[in-house]
Amino acid sequence: MVSSLASNIILALVVVLMTLLRQNKPLQKWFVSYVEKLLSRKSNLAQKVSVLSPSLKLVDVEKSISADQSNLSKINYQIPTLPDLxxxxxxxxxxxxxxxxxxxxxxxxxxxxxxxxxxxxxxxxxxxxxxxxxxxxxxxxxxxxxxxxxxxxxxxxxxxxxxxxxxxxxxxxxxxxxxxxxxxxxxxxxxxxxxxxxxxxSQSVVHEALAHLCRDFSSYYSVERDPLQNFIISRINHHVISAGDMKEKILIVTPGAGVGGLSHTLATTFPKIQVDSIELSALMYICNLFALEYKHDVKIRPFVQQYSCQTVFDNQLRSLSADLSKVGHRSNLDPLWGDFTRYSPISKDYDKIIICSAYFIDTAENMFEYLSSIEALKKYCKELHWVNVGPLKYGTKPLVQFTGDELSRLRKIRGWKDLVEEYEVDSSKGLNGYLTDYESMYQGYYGLLKFHSVFES
Ligand SMILES: C[S@@+](CC[C@H](N)C(=O)[O-])C[C@H]1O[C@@H](n2cnc3c(N)ncnc32)[C@H](O)[C@@H]1O
Structure with a gap:
């Protein structure tokens, strides 16, 4: 009874307000700008809220700290905001x-x-x-x-x-x-x-993130993952970790981690080594957290919207299993959300830091910025290693597009010493697919540049 009376009064007030607004132009203008201000204040509030990773804890950056965000996160500044999520x-x-x-x-x-x-x-x-x-x-x-x-x-x-x-x-x-x-x-x-x-x-980033869950966690794609992971793990095992010395304090950093398959494998293979993975894309990062914590296999149809180059419809519709039940929590793995160039470790006394990059360096808009960010990690360790594997297929608006040879000479100029550098470009020995549909009439493959370099200056 009381509530119906209240709603009648509210309705009457709304009708009066609407009539006033319709008849009075200045009042109408004031009302619209007031509502706009209210809405923008709300979104400004959310804009100021940062999302810490890996917890997804929210912080009002202005309230929590003044300028230095380093006590909040290993991502030092430009922490992703709530609207990004x-x-x-x-x-x-x-x-x-x-x-x-x-x-x-x-x-x-x-x-x-x-x-x-x-x-x-x-x-x-x-x-x-x-x-x-x-x-x-x-x-x-x-x-x-x-x-x-x-x-x-x-x-x-x-x-x-x-x-x-x-x-x-x-x-x-x-x-x-x-x-x-x-x-x-x-x-x-x-x-x-x-x-x-x-x-x-666009929705393409959603399709990409779903497909990456298959690339990183489905047995179907071990053919793409294994050559990358084997190279990186073998370099760490045989050329970074000193035999018998378990006391060394080592940090692995994987920039551009995607949905986190490589970083999880590294954390599992080297349980005594801290692994920090950093991913910029919110969607990839959300899928990374999901993969690490969901604990059940999921069936994904990664090719469902690819109508071109199919031999039969069943191939287009087929599902792959992302075997997330096999992905356990690793206490030595810290998956971070943000820009790799804003990252720094929490500790300054590592014996060795190893950057492990797969299909990453060619995402750089400014390759010099990537190099400087990697080299800046020397402040945190005695020995800085960089193990890289991937093509050089540059993305959007790169300031420079180096050949493998130019990149190699640039490393030398900047004080890097290559322990190994090799290319895999011989198709008869097998190239590397990337989210490739191996049943399709269109199959993309990349040649690989692999190097392991140590920073000497
Ligand atoms: C080509 S994908 C490779 C992903 C993964 N390494 C793999 O092999 O599947 C490159 C990834 O780097 C991420 N990325 C690009 N720039 C980045 C940056 N500045 N910091 C962190 N991640 C970045 C992209 O969002 C993307 O997920």
Missing amino acids: TGNLIRLHEYRARGEGYNGLLFRRARQLNGISEDQLQKLGYFTKLMKNNEGIRENARVIDKIIEFTLGKLIHSNEHDEEFTEEIEKICAEHGYKIKDGHLIQLNPDFVFPIVSSRG
């Missing part, structure tokens, strides 16, 4: 709607054909294929739901004692169809799809 969770969430939307587009395109062609498409089962493809997308979306749920759970758990962020976290959970009860996530309606489709970014 939430924007990417929304991208993940949109996977299903966007994937099915694309299939809808293919459906409509085919329907533009004339009656005879459409008849033949029916006979081929072309439309059934598109519908089955939607099922594949929905199955991937179920894995994505688990990734989102895991990330929200971690966010809640790491911040449960900090009331300052409770409202913000509740809002984020609600955006994905969850509420929080007694510190646990409750899904409001499991069958309800939230078709947000509000982020502007």
Whole structure:
């Protein structure tokens, strides 16, 4: 009774306000700018909240410290912010709607054909294929739901004692169809799809992150991982670790860790060595944390949206198992989220630091910045090693694009001494695939530049 009276009063007030706004232009202007200010204050608040890794603990950087963030995280400054995380969770969430939307587009395109062609498409089962493809997308979306749920759970758990962020976290959970009860996530309606489709970014990064979970944790892709990992592990075993000397304090750093397969393997192979992995992309990083903590295998269909170069539809739809049940927690592994060039170790007295980079150096916009950041680690150790394996396929807008030979001479100029440098470019001996579909009519392979260098100056 009381509540219906209250809602009637509120309704009447809203009607009066709307009428006033409609009739009074200056009032209308003031109201719009007031609401805008309110909204921007909210987003500015979130903007100032940083996300520490690997805990996903939130901190209001301005309140916690003045300029120096080094006591918060091994990522020294430009720590990723809460909107960096939430924007990417929304991208993940949109996977299903966007994937099915694309299939809808293919459906409509085919329907533009004339009656005879459409008849033949029916006979081929072309439309059934598109519908089955939607099922594949929905199955991937179920894995994505688990990734989102895991990330929200971690966010809640790491911040449960900090009331300052409770409202913000509740809002984020609600955006994905969850509420929080007694510190646990409750899904409001499991069958309800939230078709947000509000982020502007492309979905290719979501496909990439899912595919990388297979690359790093599925037996199917050991053919891509093994040559990289074997080279790095063999160099560390035979040329870095002194035989019999278990007392050395060593740190391994893996920049551009992707979803973390290499860093996990290194932490497992060398349990006495601390491994810090650093990944810039929020989506890769979220998947990295998921892989480390989820503990169950997941089935992913990495090729589901690749319509080109398929021999049969079953190949396009096939799933690979990311064997996450085999991925155990490693206390010597610290997966960090941020820019590698902003990273520094917590301790200054390492005997050796080993940078292990795989398919990473060619991501540099400015190769000199990568080199300086790697060399800056010399301050933290007596001996600095760099073991690298990967191609030189430069990414977006690089300031310089070195050949292998130029890079080799540049290392020498800057005080590096190569212990080994070799290329694998002979296709008859096998090149290295990268997220390659080995059943497809299009298969991409890379040659590799492998080197192990020690910084001497
Ligand atoms: C080509 S992928 C390779 C990933 C992984 N190493 C592998 O072999 O699967 C390069 C990765 O480096 C990351 N990356 C690029 N620039 C970075 C930076 N400045 N700091 C940390 N990670 C970075 C990208 O987000 C991407 O995940």
